[in-house]
Structures are given as C-alpha cells and as structure tokens.
Amino acid sequence: MTRLYLKVFFTFWLITAMIIVATNVLVHWFDLAPDCNLNSYRYDKDYAPARRLLFQMVGSAINRNKEELIDDMKAMPRWSTRYFYIVDGEGEDLLDRPLPEGVRELLPELTSIKPYGRHIEGHQKIYGRYMSLNDGQRIKVVTVSSTKDDPSEADIMRQLFISNIWPLLLMSILICGVACFFLARHFSRSVATLQKATKQIANGDLSVRVSSHFAGRRDEIASLGRDFDHMTERLEKAMLEQKRLIKDVSHELRSPLARLQVALGIAQQRSDGQVDKELDRIKKAADYLGDVISDILALPVHDAGGWELNDTLDLRALMETLMDNYRVDAERKDVTLKLVTSLDEALVSTHGNMLVGVFENVLRNALHYTYPSTTIRLVLERREGQKPEDTRYCVKICDEGPGVPPESLSDIFQPFYRTDEDRNRESGGYGLGLAIAQRSVALHQGTIQASNRQGGGLCVEVCLPTENSQG
Numbered sequence: 030m031t032r033l034y035l036k037v038f039f040t041f042w043l044i045t046a047m048i049i050v051a052t053n054v055l056v057h058w059f060d061l062a063p064d065c066n067l068n069s070y071r072y073d074k075d076y077a078p079a080r081r082l083l084f085q086m087v088g089s090a091i092n093r094n095k096e097e098l099i100d101d102m103k104a105m106p107r108w109s110t111r112y113f114y115i116v117d118g119e120g121e122d123l124l125d126r127p128l129p130e131g132v133r134e135l136l137p138e139l140t141s142i143k144p145y146g147r148h149i150e151g152h153q154k155i156y157g158r159y160m161s162l163n164d165g166q167r168i169k170v171v172t173v174s175s176t177k178d179d180p181s182e183a184d185i186m187r188q189l190f191i192s193n194i195w196p197l198l199l200m201s202i203l204i205c206g207v208a209c210f211f212l213a214r215h216f217s218r219s220v221a222t223l224q225k226a227t228k229q230i231a232n233g234d235l236s237v238r239v240s241s242h243f244a245g246r247r248d249e250i251a252s253l254g255r256d257f258d259h260m261t262e263r264l265e266k267a268m269l270e271q272k273r274l275i276k277d278v279s280h281e282l283r284s285p286l287a288r289l290q291v292a293l294g295i296a297q298q299r300s301d302g303q304v305d306k307e308l309d310r311i312k313k314a315a316d317y318l319g320d321v322i323s324d325i326l327a328l329p330v331h332d333a334g335g336w337e338l339n340d341t342l343d344l345r346a347l348m349e350t351l352m353d354n355y356r357v358d359a360e361r362k363d364v365t366l367k368l369v370t371s372l373d374e375a376l377v378s379t380h381g382n383m384l385v386g387v388f389e390n391v392l393r394n395a396l397h398y399t400y401p402s403t404t405i406r407l408v409l410e411r412r413e414g415q416k417p418e419d420t421r422y423c424v425k426i427c428d429e430g431p432g433v434p435p436e437s438l439s440d441i442f443q444p445f446y447r448t449d450e451d452r453n454r455e456s457g458g459y460g461l462g463l464a465i466a467q468r469s470v471a472l473h474q475g476t477i478q479a480s481n482r483q484g485g486g487l488c489v490e491v492c493l494p495t496e497n498s499q500g
Contacts, residue, residue: 038213079174134381398430
C-alpha cells in the first residue's frame with residue numbers, strides 16, 4: 030500500500046466515523062419526547078437525567094401493550110432497572126419489585142387530570158407520568174436519579190446511550206471503513222498507475238501507455254492519462270528520430286573519412302620524413318573519429334517489442350572463449366583471468382552475436398582499468414526466482430582497479446559519459462562501450478548494473494533470463 034492510499038483511506042474513514050458518532054450523540058442529547066415542551070426541556074435549570082429517561086420511556090411505551098412493555102423491561106441491562114419503575118393499575122411494579130418510599134409518595138399525585146409530577150427526597154429526584162398503553166391499560170412510569178449535589182450522581186441516559194448505541198456505532202464504522210477502503214483504492218490506483226509509468230519512463234522505456242487503464246472514465250484523471258500518453262508518444266518519436274539522425278550522420282561521415290584515410294596513407298608513403306610527425310597526428314585523429322562512428326552505429330535503436338531473440342547462447346562457453354581471446358592482453362599487464370562457476374552450461378536466448386559484444390565491452394574495460402599483477406574474476410551463477418519465468422543467469426566481472434565514484438555508478442551507462450579522471454582519449458574509451466552493453470542487455474529483457482568492490486575495483490553484473498523463462 031502506498032502512503033497516498035493509506036492517507037486517503039484513514040482520512041475518509043476518520044471523517045466518516047466522526048460524523049457518525051457526532052450525529053448519534055447530537056440526536057441523543059436533543060431528542061425530545063412528543064409531549065415535552067421544547068423551551069422547558071432545553072432551559073429548565075432543574076433538569077435531571079431521570080426526567081430525560083421518563084420522556085424517552087413514555088415515548089417508547091405509548092405504542093406498546095403491557096406484555097410487550099414487560100418484555101422490553103426484562104431485555105434492558107440489570108443495572109439500569111434500578112432507575113425506573115412501571116406501576117400498573119393495582120399499584121404493583123411490572124417486574125414485581127418493592128417500591129421505594131419516594132416512589133410510593135409520588136404515585137397518588139399522578140392522575141389523568143395531573144399526569145405529570147415530580148418529587149425530591151434527599152439526594153434523589155423522582156419524576157413520574159400517568160399514561161395509557163395501546164391496549165387501554167393505565168400505567169404510571171416513574172424514574173429516579175441523584176441530584177447534582179450528590180457526588181455519586183450518574184447520568185443514566187448517558188450510560189444507556191453508550192450501552193445501546195456502541196454495537197450500532199461499531200457496525201456503522203466498520204461498514205464505512207469498507208466503503209472508504211474501496212474509495213481510497215479507486216483514487217490511489219490511478220495515481221499508482223501514473224507513478225509506475227513514470228518510473229518506466231525514467232528507466233528508459235518510452236513505449237509505456239496508460240490511457241487504456243482509464244477507459245470509460247471522463248474525469249480529470251482520464252484526461253491526465255491521455256495527456257501523459259501524448260507526451261510519451263512525442264518523446265519516443267523524438268528519441269527515435271534523434272538516434273536515427275545520429276546514425277545517419279555517422280554513416281554519411283564514413284565515406285569522406287574513408288577517403289581521408291586513403292589520402293593520408295598515400296601521403297605517408299610519399300612523405301620524405303619532413304611531415305611524418307604531423308601525418309601521425311592526423312592519422313590518430315582519423316582513427317579516433319572512425320572508432321567513434323563505428324561505436325555510434327553499433328548502438329541499438331530497436332524497441333523491445335520488435336526485437337526477436339532467435340538464437341541461443343551458452344554463457345559459460347562464451348566466458349571461456351573471451352578468456353582465451355584476451356589472455357594475451359591480460360598477460361601484458363600480468364593480470365590473471367579467473368572463471369568461477371559451478372554450472373556446466375547456462376543457455377540464454379539472444380539475437381545474433383550481440384551478447385558477445387556486451388561481455389567483450391565489460392571485460393575490455395576491466396582489463397583497461399585493473400592494476401597490474403591483479404586478478405579479474407568472472408563469476409557465473411544461476412538465481413532462482415519466485416516464479417519460473419523470474420529465473421536468471423548472472424555474470425559478474427570484477428576488476429581490482431580504482432573503481433568509480435558512487436555518484437557515477439549509474440551514469441557510466443550513458444553514451445559519451447566518462448568520469449572526471451578518465452576524460453581523455455588516451456586513458457579511456459569514447460564513453461560508448463557500456464552504453465551499447467546497457468541497451469543490448471535491455472533488448473534481451475535483462476539488467477546490467479555496476480558496484481564498487483569493498484577491497485577496491487569495479488564489478489559489472491549482467492543478469493539475463495534463462496532460455497526457458499524468456500518471454
């Protein structure tokens with residue numbers, strides 16, 4: 030769950046719960062009996078909980094007969110029955126309880142002519158009401174409570190309210206919680222969809238679209254989704270056009286560069302030695318330009334959807350072949366190449382020989398930057414995923430060189446990027462090798478990342494789906 034989801038959920042739930050509780054409390058405190066005068070009820074200084082209880086009981090009992098009234102009294106909490114008495118025409122309590130002295134004194138005062146009365150005895154306030162049930166029987170309802178100057182005074186109405194209303198409040202809060210849950214999920218799901226799409230764009234996937242997730246909606250979120258798709262579509266088109274333009278320009282530069290190199294070769298043959306130094310400089314510049322153009326043309330511009338992985342490659346066999354190919358270069362620096370793996374084979378799907386170029390770039394960089402008389406370790410392992418399609422083969426190539434500043438670990442995969450220490454042609458490449466590797470690995474639905482070794486040096490790890498898990 031996202032923070033926004035939780036904030037929306039708990040905010041809606043808290044507000045709804047407060048409204049439910051406040052509404053019930055207000056209804057409780059301002060609910061008047063039908064025969065109660067509003068002004069005297071609200072402003073009577075002698076008002077007591079027993080009087081409120083009397084009004085409530087009279088309003089409830091007026092639509093019942095004697096048997097129903099007895100059942101209601103028996104269903105009430107035992108602690109509450111000591112606060113009221115209902116006396117029939119024979120002067121007996123319906124629950125067969127003995128009547129207190131104050132109640133017995135008030136009963137004769139309650140008649141059809143004077144149906145309402147009250148009596149104060151010590152710390153007790155006693156209110157009574159003469160009334161008829163719906164079956165015609167006459168009863169007298171009497172309620173009792175303590176006066177305000179009694180420290181043990183208890184508000185019977187508040188206690189009854191809490192006792193009777195909390196199940197309803199709990200059920201209401203739970204129901205509104207479920208409603209708020211789905212409402213919060215509805216609102217946050219749209220934001221989560223846009224957030225996920227934004228992360229994909231930040232990772233270089235400009236093919237992501239979100240408007241299909243808001244189909245059928247006509248609100249501002251749906252409009253935002255359509256604008257988002259329009260933006261990513263234009264970005265993707267601009268990026269592809271930029272890549273193609275660079276390739277087209279580079280391709281067009283090849284012809285005049287080739288003629289320049291031919292003319293340079295003829296000039297070197299005819300030179301009498303007076304300009305050999307200048308011609309060598311021109312040749313180095315021309316060779317550098319040729320290498321840059323070749324690397325630019327090697328940058329993949331296909332999108333993953335149109336990329337067909339129609340071949341199979343054994344990563345263990347590839348690592349062994351690369352070690353043989355670069356053994357001479359390693360021996361010049363007294364560097365040892367060591368393969369660490371327990372796998373007999375590691376098959377992955379690929380397209381042509383693109384993965385060969387990926388690992389050549391990484392190994393060549395490791396050889397270039399590692400210190401003399403050190404070891405470059407090539408570690409090949411299989412990593413199981415929670416699902417079969419998540420299984421990966423991972424190759425980690427670690428050198429013992431100066432490493433890369435932590436803030437630059439992700440930047441080294443950007444085209445033409447070189448760290449400050451390596452911004453020269455002699456010590457570094459052209460900043461395209463790892464960029465080519467990164468794009469090639471992405472087209473294979475894999476990942477590539479760099480990290481610094483604790484003992485010094487850089488590790489570049491490439492993880493690729495196994496042949497069976499490749500979608």
